[in-house]
Amino acid sequence: MTVLVLLGAPGAGKGTQAKFLEEQLGIPHLASGDLLRAAVGARTPVGVEADRFMSRGQLVPDATMIRLFLDRLAQPDAAGGAILDGFPRTRPQAEALDEALAERGARVDRALLIDVPIEDLVQRAAGRRICQASGHVYHLVANPPKVPGVCDIDGTPLIQREDDREETVRARMNQQLGALRDVVGFYRSKDILKTVDGRQPIAAVGESLLAAVDPAGAA
Secondary structure, X not given: XXXXXXXXXXXXXXXXXXXXHHHHHOOOEEEXXXXXXXXXXXXXXXXXXXXHHHOOOOOOOXXXXXXXXHHHHOOHHHOXXXXXXXXXXXXXXXXXXXXXXXXXXXXXXXXXXXXXXXXXXXXXXHOEEEEOOOOOEEEOOOEOOOEOOEOOOOOOEEEOOHHHOHHHHHHHHHHHXXXXXXXXXXXXXXXXXXXXXXXXXXXXXXXXXXXXXXXXXXX
C-alpha cells in the first residue's frame, strides 16, 4: 500500500494534480470534504458521528476524521494505496494519522508539497471573475473574457466574489499557512517530504509530482 499526502495552500492546484496522480498511479484520490459528504449521506457510523458535529457548526474531531480515512483505505479499490487530500491539516493530525496507520502496518510513504509563493496565490484568486447568470469562471490573466467584464457565453456582467477580493484572500492565506508549515515541517523531519514548484505549467507540475513519488520510474 502506497499512502501519499498531497499538501499545498488554497489555490496551489491540489485538486487538478490529485486527479492526474490518481489516473497515473491507479490509486484513489481521497478528499476530506468528499469523504465527509459521502459518509454523512450514507449514514455510516462514522458519518453519523461526524454529522453530530457538522450540524452544530463544529469542527469534526481528529479521531473521527482519521476513522473516516481508515475506513476508506479499507475499501478494495484502495488496496494499493491512496492520495490523501485535505487531511492532515495540522501537526497533531499528522502525528495521529501516523500512529493509526502504524497500527494497521501501513504508513505515509510520501508527502508532496505543491509550493507556490503567497503573492502568486493571492493574484490567482484575486484575478478570478464569475459570470452572474450561469457561474462561468474567468481569470483576468490566465483565462480572460474576449470583452473585458463580459461573459463570452451569455453576455452578462462578470463579478468578483467577496471571497476572491485581495484583502479577503490574503487574510485567509495567512490564517491557513501557519498550520500548513507545521505539517510540512513534520513530514520534512521524517525525510519523506518532496517539494514541487507549483509555478510551473500544470503538466510540468504533474510530471514533477510523479517523479517525486517514483524517481526510478521517471528516469
